[in-house]
Amino acid sequence: MSTVDNNPYRTWGLAAADAPATERATFIRQTYLHLLIAVLAFMGLETALLNSSLAEPMPPLALGNGRIGWLVVIAAFVGVSWLANSWASSSTSVGMQYLGLALYVVAQAFIFVPLLFMARLYDPSLIMTAAVLTGIIFCGLTAIVFLTGADFSFMRTGLMIAGFGAIAVIACSAFMGFNLGVFFIGAMIIFASAYILYDTSNVLHHYRIGQHVAASLALFASVALLFWYIVQLLMSLSSRD
Numbered sequence: 001m002s003t004v005d006n007n008p009y010r011t012w013g014l015a016a017a018d019a020p021a022t023e024r025a026t027f028i029r030q031t032y033l034h035l036l037i038a039v040l041a042f043m044g045l046e047t048a049l050l051n052s053s054l055a056e057p058m059p060p061l062a063l064g065n066g067r068i069g070w071l072v073v074i075a076a077f078v079g080v081s082w083l084a085n086s087w088a089s090s091s092t093s094v095g096m097q098y099l100g101l102a103l104y105v106v107a108q109a110f111i112f113v114p115l116l117f118m119a120r121l122y123d124p125s126l127i128m129t130a131a132v133l134t135g136i137i138f139c140g141l142t143a144i145v146f147l148t149g150a151d152f153s154f155m156r157t158g159l160m161i162a163g164f165g166a167i168a169v170i171a172c173s174a175f176m177g178f179n180l181g182v183f184f185i186g187a188m189i190i191f192a193s194a195y196i197l198y199d200t201s202n203v204l205h206h207y208r209i210g211q212h213v214a215a216s217l218a219l220f221a222s223v224a225l226l227f228w229y230i231v232q233l234l235m236s237l238s239s240r241d
Helices: 021-050 058-062 066-088 094-122 126-148 153-176 181-205 212-239
Strands: none
Touching (some): 021 094, 021 181, 021 212, 066 212, 094 126, 094 212, 126 181, 126 212, 153 181, 181 212
16 A cells, blocks of 8 residues: 555655564664765765864954853854755755755755864864764664664653744853853753654654655754754863863
8 A cells, every 4th residue: 555645745755663664664764874875974064064174264354242142153053954854854855955964964064064163173082082972872772772662752742842942042142242151061961852753753753754864864863953052061071280
């Protein structure tokens, strides 16, 4: 029996949880293959950018107007992220889906340059340490979802509230000039980890067959957020030595 909806305006199949086992397994493999490709593309772009003549002037450019300047950069990134996710979720154009994923990876690569440039100045091994820790946490959280089959979709409202709260705290920090500190970084690592649980359970239960590009983008976004704050944590701990 066909798994394609009768609605002519959608091309997605059944939800992964309701699809035949072979289609579900194919969808999951495609999702994580695209996630791996996105991570490798990010690593390649980041390496090229950090070793280019663009790396050194980017931190002063992004932070040229202090915290407010960085807040503007973040706001622009949020806009690009929304557009990329919208394209990646297109049900009518496969090319648009891939364009959305590519746009998001490129945007992440550029926004990470100031942070990773400074991290490299702190300790050349810091970035690799952060990447390994991110990978370990991601694999552990993924295993929890796959082994238990738990559905963490109930976390959606709480994550949205926490996300808006985090944005509010970051904005207040920018306008009032206070340091967010290591406790905020720790809270954001927990927040990113919770999003990985949420996104992974959505891959198992709620994404539809054919949405592997959008699913991989969501996972990549959560992994990037986790990596961002682990880098910050290691930098913070390094500065105390």
